[in-house]
Amino acid sequence: MMISSFHSVDTKPIEFVDVPVNHNASLGSNMTFNCTATGYPKPTITWEKVNDSGSLQYNLTAEILTSDDNSIFSQLVITEVKSKDYGIYRCVAKNSVEEKISIAVLGSKGISCYVFAV
Numbered sequence: 001m002m003i004s005s006f007h008s009v010d011t012k013p014i015e016f017v018d019v020p021v022n023h024n025a026s027l028g029s030n031m032t033f034n035c036t037a038t039g040y041p042k043p044t045i046t047w048e049k050v051n052d053s054g055s056l057q058y059n060l061t062a063e064i065l066t067s068d069d070n071s072i073f074s075q076l077v078i079t080e081v082k083s084k085d086y087g088i089y090r091c092v093a094k095n096s097v098e099e100k101i102s103i104a105v106l107g108s109k110g111i112s113c114y115v116f117a118v
Contacts, residue, residue: 014039014093017071020104031078033104035091038071043093045074050088060089078106 020033037043047060062076072093078085091102 010040011097012038012040012070014043014095014098014100016091016093016100016102018073019102020076020089020091022105022107024107024109025078025081026109027081027083029081031081031085031106033076033078033089033091033106034073035076035093035102036071036073037091037093037100039093039095039097040070041095041097042067042070043072043095045072046092046094047074047076048090048092050090081106083108 015038016036017038018034018036020035023031023033025031033047035045035047037045045062045064047062049060060076062074064072064074066073074091076089076091086106086108089104089106091104093100093102
């Protein structure tokens with residue numbers, strides 16, 4: 001008699017618990033975007049900036065502040081904001097099952113910024 005057993009691994013979809021929000025900042029000020037995601041397997045978070053040409057800038061310096069078994073919290077801190085820092089930022093949560101993206105805009109104080117879904 002042959003007995004076989006299968007061990008199924010449950011997965012949990014990625015969900016954003018805290019998403020980055022749009023900010024307007026003055027030149028020289030400091031600004032922070034927050035992003036928290038949960039899921040199983042536990043996701044990783046990376047940050048990307050959409051450049052004027054539409055290309056992505058990767059490897060932005062971010063801090064992973066807290067993490068438990070299924071969630072991760074990350075902050076992207078921009079110190080002494082420069083005009084080149086204004087634009088669209090993406091928080092990318094990814095695990096072996098899926099990838100989800102949340103978007104926020106850093107705009108110049110006094111100028112309204114809007115992001116439209118296409």
